[in-house]
Amino acid sequence: MTATIAPALAPEDLDRLTMVTALIRTNDTESVIAKAMPQLDAADRAALTRYTRFTHAAVLVFPNTFKGLRQELTRLGLQVGTMFPSVVVRQRLSTRYGVPLPDLTVGILRARMTDRLGSPCELEIFAMVTPPELAHIAADERRHGRENHFALAVPHADPVLLAGLRTAVSTRMLPDGGGYNGHEDNTVLYFRDAHHPAPAYRRLELISAGRYPALLATHQRESAAGTRLLRLMTGAWATQAITTAVELNLPDHLVTISDLPGLAAATDADQDSLGRLLRYLTTLGLVRASEDGHALTDLGTLLRSDVDGSLRPLALMYGGPFYESFAALTDAVRTGEESYAKVFGQHHFTHMAADPELAEMFHQSMAASNAVFADLVRVVDFTDMQIVVDVAGGNGALLSRVLGANPNVRGVLLERPHALAAAESTLAPVADRCSLVPGDFTECIPATGDAYLLSRILHDWDDTQCQGILRNLAAAMPDHAELMVIERLLPADADTDSLAVPWDIHMLCNVGGRERTESHYRELLAAAGFELTTTVPLALDTYVLRARKAVTGREFTGRE
Structure with missing residues (x-):
């Protein structure tokens, strides 16, 4: 009588093997990339597809013994080859559960399959022998699927290509460890979906033949959540x-x-x-x-x-007075009120205006982003304009750029007296074509301009104050004149990286203002009687919002 061999795999592992087999048969390289990184657009997905190939999908199962495992897989229709020792997954499990490496036995089996397009592919089975004392590992891994993944092979890898692919993927997914398997001479880099703590097949592996120790060390370092958080802190x-x-x-x-x-x-x-x-x-x-x-x-x-374009003044500002006030950010978040005034006793405009050295540092820091000014004269045609008015233009750095690039244009700088004193030297090369007018945007605005510049002013104020500023401009500007608002724009998508996001916190803490989205500015402009005609990107995540007075006699909704 033939002895019956007890099943090596639990029913839930058999179900998971059936599921991953179906995944392989219904996917290809492009669809795997789309599943792992759904935020990729078609062009980026196609580019990544060119350099990689869907090579396998992996699942971790927990037999009580390796004896009889091959026969059980055969009954499922899976013809597996030679078992190799696992290096990377074994180390990951050891670290995750605090179990010494010698106490873990993990092997790799592979079964040949084809993907949706009929291309060769494999099912990669990680098998960890699971005695009763390690049953908690099996239960936790079955629940979370931390080792299950799709794998993309990099057929013609070299250090430059692999580093580029790693960077491209890590901007969309979190680095999730990896390693070098000397038994098979390949390097693996894991990534997981940042928004799924139990991602199952929202994990991706880049696998390439050869050893890349420097790249792997970088990837391992960035895979540690503590490393990333410490770098931020x-x-x-x-x-x-x-x-x-x-x-x-x-x-x-x-x-x-x-x-x-x-x-x-x-x-x-x-x-x-x-x-x-x-x-x-x-x-x-x-x-x-x-x-x-x-x-x-x-x-x-x-x-x-x-x-030219030195950021030295900004370094002094951010490491000086703004650094001190940022220490009170918690209070600003709790109260909605700026911290600068509480730290220094005055709003930062008043405080800096009273100190000539600090005022000069502030105006130099405002002028430090010269790349923005150079971009403005590159993307905006001023040749048909006779007079450009820079409202609250600081030390005149922006107006100087405009006049320097447009010899037929005259300029007017509207600023407070102490700022005009600093502007005299900045505007000296174009002094014969520039008038310095003392005042501010709450007083008399010159009514002779063809274009009015409002550079990084509105973000200093709340919506009510912004509407007052814009209404003053609308009342003073000739009907033909154009308003150019230069500001950073908060991205509409919360996941989009932009300098406007940290600057929004800076405005909360140090100024009492805020950064805004394009649609927010469109509404503010519409409420003051302006129509936003176009938005043009400049350097350093800054934009110029070009607006004209809304046409009288028709209702204006604030939408283009």
């Missing part, structure tokens, strides 16, 4: 490191001095401490190692005091 340290470098004039000295002793002498700094700062600035991408010591990167060059 130490952002304030980066701010202060940059500000310290600027206060020491380190970026300027690095132009002519590279050795550490020379830099320490030039900055009057402790040599060891300065070396530690330089090492941190190197990790931030501002400094690089050179043959003689240290040198600025292109990014670090923007902190020099003598370059």
